[in-house]
Amino acid sequence: MSNFGFYRLRVVNPYEIAFREARSAVNASKVLEAAEEFASVAAAVADCGWVVGTTAVGDRHLQHPLLQLDQGAGEKIREHLQSDRVALLFGSEKFGLSNEDFSHCHCLLHIPTQDDHLSMNLGQAVAVCLYELARRSSKTEARAEPVKLAAAEEVERITKKLLDVLAKSEFAIRGSAAEGEERIRRLVHRMHLTAGDAEMWLGILRQILWRLDREGR
Amino acid sequence: MSNFGFYRLRVVNPYEIAFREARSAVNASKVLEAAEEFASVAAAVADCGWVVGTTAVGDRHLQHPLLQLDQGAGEKIREHLQSDRVALLFGSEKFGLSNEDFSHCHCLLHIPTQDDHLSMNLGQAVAVCLYELARRSSKTEARAEPVKLAAAEEVERITKKLLDVLAKSEFAIRGSAAEGEERIRRLVHRMHLTAGDAEMWLGILRQILWRLDREGR
Numbered sequence: 001m002s003n004f005g006f007y008r009l010r011v012v013n014p015y016e017i018a019f020r021e022a023r024s025a026v027n028a029s030k031v032l033e034a035a036e037e038f039a040s041v042a043a044a045v046a047d048c049g050w051v052v053g054t055t056a057v058g059d060r061h062l063q064h065p066l067l068q069l070d071q072g073a074g075e076k077i078r079e080h081l082q083s084d085r086v087a088l089l090f091g092s093e094k095f096g097l098s099n100e101d102f103s104h105c106h107c108l109l110h111i112p113t114q115d116d117h118l119s120m121n122l123g124q125a126v127a128v129c130l131y132e133l134a135r136r137s138s139k140t141e142a143r144a145e146p147v148k149l150a151a152a153e154e155v156e157r158i159t160k161k162l163l164d165v166l167a168k169s170e171f172a173i174r175g176s177a178a179e180g181e182e183r184i185r186r187l188v189h190r191m192h193l194t195a196g197d198a199e200m201w202l203g204i205l206r207q208i209l210w211r212l213d214r215e216g217r
Numbered sequence: 218m219s220n221f222g223f224y225r226l227r228v229v230n231p232y233e234i235a236f237r238e239a240r241s242a243v244n245a246s247k248v249l250e251a252a253e254e255f256a257s258v259a260a261a262v263a264d265c266g267w268v269v270g271t272t273a274v275g276d277r278h279l280q281h282p283l284l285q286l287d288q289g290a291g292e293k294i295r296e297h298l299q300s301d302r303v304a305l306l307f308g309s310e311k312f313g314l315s316n317e318d319f320s321h322c323h324c325l326l327h328i329p330t331q332d333d334h335l336s337m338n339l340g341q342a343v344a345v346c347l348y349e350l351a352r353r354s355s356k357t358e359a360r361a362e363p364v365k366l367a368a369a370e371e372v373e374r375i376t377k378k379l380l381d382v383l384a385k386s387e388f389a390i391r392g393s394a395a396e397g398e399e400r401i402r403r404l405v406h407r408m409h410l411t412a413g414d415a416e417m418w419l420g421i422l423r424q425i426l427w428r429l430d431r432e433g434r
Contacts, residue, residue, distance in 0.1 A: 002334040003341075070352045112353065117219040124220075124344035127337070131345045135287045136329065162421075169428040171421060187417060191408045200404060204379075204388060208425060211386040 001031050004130040009035040010044045010087075041089065041104050049084030052077060053097050053105035054125065056118040065107040073109055074132040088129060093122040150198035158198060159188045161205040168212040218248045221347035226252040227261045227304075258306065258321050259373055266301030266366035266412075269294065270314050270322035271342065273335040280403050282324040290326055291349040300365045305346060310339040317395075320402040321369065323409065367415030375415060376405045378422040385429040 001009060009031050011019065023032050038044035045051045052067070067073035080086050089105060091097035096119075102108065111128055113120060120128075150158075163184055166173065173180030193201065218226060226248050228236065240249050255261035262268045269284070284290035297303050306322060308314035313336075319325065328345055330337060337345075367375075380401055383390065390397035410418065 003328075003330040003337050005331045070348075111220075111348070112351070113220040114222045120220050121340065121344070123338065124341055127341035127345050128348045131287075131328070131348070134329070165425060166421065169421075169425045171424040187414060190411070190414060194407070197404060197407060204383065204386075207388040208382060208386045208429075212425075212428060 001126065001130060002029060003127070004134040006130050006133075007031055007034070010038055011035050012038050012041055012044050041101050045087045045089070045104055047085060048087040050077075050080040050107075051087045051089060051105045052107055052109050053089045053102050054091070054109045054111070054129065055102075056096060056113065056120065057110070064102065064105060067107055067109045069109060069111045069129060069132050074135050077109075077133055088133075090122060090126060150193040150195050154195070154198040154202070155188055155193060156185075158193070158201050158205065159185045161202060161209065162188060165205055165208050165212065168209065218343065218347060219246060220344070221351040223347050223350075224248055224251070227255055228252050229255050229258055229261050258318050259369070262304045262306070262321055263368065263370040263373070264302060265304040265369045267294075267297040267324075268304045268306060268322045268369055269324055269326050270306045270319050271308070271326050271328070271346065272319075273313060273330070273337065274327070280407075281319065281322060284324055284326045286326060286328045286346060286349050291352055294326075294350055297366070302368075304369075305350075307339060307343060316399060320399040320406070321373075323406050365412045367410040367412045371412070371415045371419070372405055372410060373402075375410070375418050375422065376402045378419060378426065379405060382422055382425050382429065385426065 001007065007030070014037065019037075022028065023035065036044075053064070067076055077086060077088075088109070089097060089101065091101065109129065111120060111125060159181075163181060166184070173183060175183070191197075191201075218224065224247070231254065236254075239245065240252065253261075270281075272283075284293060294303060294305075305326070306314060306318065308318065326346070328337060328342060376398075380398060383401070390400060392400070408414075408418075
């Protein structure tokens with residue numbers, strides 16, 4: 001929960017001993033320490049404007065609108081979060097949510113899984129749902145770290161040096177000299193060198209050339 | 218893994234006792250039963266064309282392109298899956314991946330999390346990544362012809378040959394021998410070699426080595 005910025009955990013009718021132990025453990029997370037305990041789902045969601053029940057089954061509960069986690073559910077839930085307190089309801093790992101639990105829900109949420117492995121580990125199901133809720137809008141375009149690519153003249157310099165090395169090494173390139181040069185130029189271009197790597201490769205090639213020259217004398 | 222349709226688990230250097238116990242448990246999953254064991258990351262990814270390392274840190278490893286899980290990483294990885302065997306590499310829960318591990322990667326993948334809770338539970342991190350990979354495309358786009366990348370073992374062979382050439386050329390690499398090897402491995406990985414180009418480079422390096430050896434005698 002805290003990985004994705006969710007901090008309010010409400011626990012309904014937990015197994016007392018396990019819950020108390022987990023809570024008082026030395027390394028108990030803040031979320032667990034602050035967890036609120038309720039005797040019923042009704043009490044737990046009483047102050048929530050929108051209640052979403054999670055289910056491993058994709059099509060059984062026809063009495064509810066069913067959101068698919070990977071098909072817009074995140075947007076829909078975020079929309080409600082603008083104005084409502086939203087509860088995301090998870091069942092026990094063994095039995096999931098009961099029909100009574102579902103009756104407190106405004107809609108159901110399904111994580112699409114393989115037909116032969118519908119049921120998820122509870123912690124993993126929570127993580128996947130919260131990851132989706134925390135997803136940054138794709139409208140803020142994916143911006144990879146801007147990488148400064150080598151200038152074309154750098155790439156050309158590397159091409160020439162590599163051609164020198166190949167000539168000195170008696171490396172046979174198919175076709176005419178011009179065709180060979182083109183093949184090597186394309187080969188170097190396909191490296192998509194960054195400015196830094198271009199410098200490194202130039203240094204490497206210079207050193208090899210120096211060594212070939214020295215030995216060739 | 219099986220929730221999202223992924224069945225090939227490879228384990229590097231596991232804690233033997235725990236691994237054997239988990240595997241032989243009565244309710245061990247098929248994935249765990251079929252898990253393959255390797256002594257090193259290099260061996261585990263040898264037949265993979267694209268290796269993606271996961272990291273909790275969003276901006277430290279500038280030597281690699283960094284994919285953000287919620288910003289197009291799924292598409293990018295699915296694209297590679299069309300033509301390559303892809304490895305998704307996770308570190309131990311305690312320490313994550315080492316720089317040596319990263320040096321075997323073509324790119325890094327970051328799950329965006331809260332700044333004060335960067336580090337995720339391993340099983341949850343895996344679930345979130347695989348959920349994203351299994352996400353049904355909202356638009357099935359026409360894609361350019363997929364290019365077959367060189368397998369990791371090919372890339373490793375080129376790295377070793379280049380290291381031989383550098384040693385014979387008396388090329389000085391900053392730092393210790395191990396650091397030098399890592400830097401060169403990353404440099405080669407950043408070439409994103411196709412299978413065909415890998416063969417070309419291997420031929421080139423072999424020829425240079427042969428020439429250096431002949432002259433050095």
